[in-house]
Amino acid sequence: MENLKATLKEQIIERLNLEDISVSDINDDTALFGEGLGLDSIDALELIVLMENDYGIELANPEEGKEIFSTINSMADYISKNKK
Amino acid sequence: MYINACSTISHQNSFRNENWINELTVLEEGSELITPNYKEFIAPSAIRRMSKIIRMGLTCSKDCVEQSGIENPDAIIVGTGLGCLSDTEKFLNNSLTIKGLIPPTSFIQSTHNTIAGQISLALKNHNYNITHTQNSLSFEHSLIDAILCLNEEDSNVLVGAADEDIPLLGELINELGFKGVSNHLTSGASFFMLSNNKTANSKAILVDSYTVGLNSSDPSEIINAFLTQNNRSLNDIDLVLSNSFGSIGATEIKALFSPIKVTPIEQYTGYHLTNAAFSTHLATDILHQNATTKSVLIYNTLYNNNIGLTLLDSLEA
Numbered sequence: 001m002e003n004l005k006a007t008l009k010e011q012i013i014e015r016l017n018l019e020d021i022s023v024s025d026i027n028d029d030t031a032l033f034g035e036g037l038g039l040d041s042i043d044a045l046e047l048i049v050l051m052e053n054d055y056g057i058e059l060a061n062p063e064e065g066k067e068i069f070s071t072i073n074s075m076a077d078y079i080s081k082n083k084k
Numbered sequence: 085m086y087i088n089a090c091s092t093i094s095h096q097n098s099f100r101n102e103n104w105i106n107e108l109t110v111l112e113e114g115s116e117l118i119t120p121n122y123k124e125f126i127a128p129s130a131i132r133r134m135s136k137i138i139r140m141g142l143t144c145s146k147d148c149v150e151q152s153g154i155e156n157p158d159a160i161i162v163g164t165g166l167g168c169l170s171d172t173e174k175f176l177n178n179s180l181t182i183k184g185l186i187p188p189t190s191f192i193q194s195t196h197n198t199i200a201g202q203i204s205l206a207l208k209n210h211n212y213n214i215t216h217t218q219n220s221l222s223f224e225h226s227l228i229d230a231i232l233c234l235n236e237e238d239s240n241v242l243v244g245a246a247d248e249d250i251p252l253l254g255e256l257i258n259e260l261g262f263k264g265v266s267n268h269l270t271s272g273a274s275f276f277m278l279s280n281n282k283t284a285n286s287k288a289i290l291v292d293s294y295t296v297g298l299n300s301s302d303p304s305e306i307i308n309a310f311l312t313q314n315n316r317s318l319n320d321i322d323l324v325l326s327n328s329f330g331s332i333g334a335t336e337i338k339a340l341f342s343p344i345k346v347t348p349i350e351q352y353t354g355y356h357l358t359n360a361a362f363s364t365h366l367a368t369d370i371l372h373q374n375a376t377t378k379s380v381l382i383y384n385t386l387y388n389n390n391i392g393l394t395l396l397d398s399l400e401a
Contacts (some may be wrong), residue, residue: 016133019132019374042188045188046091046189
C-alpha cells in the first residue's frame with residue numbers, strides 16, 4: 001500500500017504538472033482539491049483518465065469521484081480494492 | 085480611438101521597457117524569446133498547465149489592465165494565426181500513442197480561443213470574448229472588430245494577438261521548401277487597451293485598420309483607397325512599418341512608398357503570423373516618444389497576397 005501511495009504521488013505531480021511540488025509535500029491525508037493541493041475540475045478529469053489507463057478502473061458513477069479523489073489515502077484504498 | 089496601454093513579449097527587450105524602441109537589435113538566427121517572470125502575473129495553480137502562448141497572452145493582458153487601470157474591459161478580442169500549437173501537438177501525439185482515454189488538458193487547451201478564454205477567466209470578465217484566426221491578418225481582423233465595438237457602445241476594449249513557435253513548425257517549414265527561414269521563426273504577443281476616452285495614459289490614436297485577402301489588384305490602389313477613405317494621402321505619412329516574408333517583396337515595398345521611410349519589422353520580430361501586432365506597439369511608442377512623427381502606416385504583407393493596413397496618429401496630429 002505504501003508503494004502504491006508513493007507511485008500515486010509521483011503520477012499526480014507528473015500528470016498534473018504540479019510545479020514546485022515534490023512527493024514529500026503531499027501527505028497521505030492532504031486534501032487534493034480545495035484548500036489542500038488546490039486541484040480543479042480539469043485535474044479531476046486527468047485523475048479519471050489516470051485511474052482507467054494505469055489501473056484499469058473505470059468510474060461508472062461520477063458521484064463517487066468526490067470521495068475517491070479526496071486524498072491519497074482514499075485513492076490508494078479504492079485502487080487496491082478495485083484494480084483489475 | 086485611443087491606445088491607452090500596450091504590452092509586448094517578443095524576442096526584443098520589449099516588456100515593461102519604455103526605452104525598448106531605442107534598443108531594437110536585428111535578430112540573429114536562433115534568437116530567444118525574452119520573457120518576464122510569469123509567476124508575477126499568473127497564479128501558480130493556473131500557470132502549471134499553461135503553454136507559452138497562453139502565458140504570453142495572459143501576461144500582456146494583465147499588464148495592459150494594470151497600465152490603463154481598466155480592470156473590466158467591455159470586450160476581449162484576440163487574434164492568432166496558428167493558435168495553441170504546443171498543446172495541439174501534444175494532443176495529437178497523445179491520440180496516436182496512448183491506448184485508452186486521452187488526457188483532456190492538452191485537448192481542452194489546443195483550441196485557438198484558449199488564450200481569450202484564459203484572459204476572461206483571469207480577469208473574471210463576462211463580456212464579449214472572441215478570437216479571430218485569419219492567417220497573417222488575424223491581428224488586423226481583431227483590430228477591426230475592436231473598432232466596431234468602440235463605434236457601438238463599448239468604451240474600453242482589450243485587443244491583442246499571440247503566436248508561438250514550436251520546433252515542429254521549423255521542421256514543417258523546411259519540408260515546405262522555405263530554406264533559411266526556420267531559424268527565424270519566433271514567438272510573440274502584443275496587447276492593447278483601446279478606449280474612446282483620452283486619458284493621461286493615452287499614447288497614440290488608432291485611426292483605422294483594413295484587410296484584403298488573396299489580393300489580385302495593384303497594392304498601390306488599395307493603399308491609396310485606404311488613405312483616401314481616411315482623408316489622407318501618402319504625403320501625410322511619416323513612416324511605414326512593413327512586414328514581408330524573407331526578402332521577397334522588400335524592394336518592391338520600398339518602391340511602393342518612396343520617398344517615405346520604410347522600416348521592415350521582420351528583422352526585429354522574426355516570423356510569426358501576428359507580428360503586425362508588434363508593429364502596432366512599435367508605432368504607438370514611436371508616435372508617443374518622437375514629436376516629429378505624426379502618422380505611421382503599418383503595411384503587412386507577410387503571407388502571399390494578404391494585405392493588412394493599419395493607420396496610427398500621434399495625439400498631437
